[in-house]
Amino acid sequence: MNKLLKLVTLGVLGSSLTISAHAEEASVKDYRAMLEDSPGEFWVDDGEELFHAKAGPKNVSLEKCDLGKGPGVVEGVYAELPKYFKDTDKVMDLESRLMHCMITLQGKDKDTIIKNAFSNPKKGKDSEMEKIVAYVAAQSNGDKFNLTLSHPKEMASYKTGEALFWRRSGSMDFSCATCHAADGKRIRLQTLYNAYNDKTTIPSWPTYRVSKSTVRTMQNRMWDCHWQMRLPDVDFGSKATIDLITFMTKESNGGEIHVPSIKR
């Protein structure tokens, strides 16, 4: 399907969904069948351009960014993230690593990157991060998540991540485990994924969210669930988010990556 035709289909899709606010899973399957690919493919295409384009005060591209397999390598990197990076002496996920490259290689400003990390289509606010993440992650499509935790800091990140997953606080006394540690649970009609028994959900992120008309990344989901928990906005790319992502991704080891998927 060419881009224009896809866009037209998408417009129809968008408006029919606003009508049924409670889009259920069956209907999402119908939409999926209607489309050859996830609409997120646009983000992948744009992300590819952005990745190779010269940008920032230093006017360089991200082609020298080392995402774990050497400068410029994008194929298969997502399947091994988060991982330990020697140059920062830290475990980093895809998004915090990309931010690191934007700062060190391109000379971009951290606050500005963070401010623009999440798009807001309703307000016409775009996000380059969402596009670049979609592009890089999609270069691992068909690969299986394979976190080895061979570095001590990776193991520590996993363990801390699990402790954070169970850490209750806030006005609702929630922890992630309140909602994501058992099979067959729902909040209202929304099915909740079980972090301990699921190999398809984490490998489906980043995802095109029909209800938001944009691609959302795992960092965004970390913000969203903390917001739902009535906790303050968790810092983009913070250690808490990375440790949680290490924990959840390791639990999904063996799950095959298919992104950007399409979701409610």
Next chain:
Amino acid sequence: MKKSTVKTWLATSTTVAMVMLSGISSGYATEIKGAAFDAETLKSAEQTVNESWTRSTPEERKRLVQDYSNKVCSAYKNKPTPELAAKIKQFNKELISYPQEGIQLGDWKNGAKLASSGYGMRIGKIKPDTGKKPNGGNCYACHALAPNEPAAGNLGPSLTGYGKRGTSDAMVKYTYEKIYNAHAFYACSGMPRFGVHNVLTSKQIADIMAFLMDPKSPVNQ
């Protein structure tokens, strides 16, 4: 713990919020022997929390501070030993306060609205609640209530037909206390402590109680 002691404990834990975030207090160290996580991991989690909300205000960060109950429940993955469970329930009983006019059933129609609404208490810069609407109890997120509302979650048991248990003083008191602080009856319950955190006022709790217990309420039809 006496109520006054609990109050002091809570007050202290708020004023020294950042200290509490950075480590496990010595009194608590004995509690976590045999917990699901070792002391080192729990300490790392606290340090991580401490460094991961740097863009929030100190006022907002108070939400991240755990009280005794949440600390122990988290360390034990919500399965405390029987001794700790008893302590947690006692700790939570003492957090319950009662309306001066006594516990009464309110207006079930308003209770129905509150049971449906998940509004309130969300903070941050990105999408905070404005406080223009009253906080909701969001009971439907976790419980089936009126049988004509299919969009009910299943984290908690079904409460359809709850009113069949009657409206004796004991049932009215239990229901009030359960909504105010579910953890006083069930250590480490998944249910939020709506009264403890001032999510719901005692008048709102009375309205929700009527929704559960009034024979005319759809919950009991």
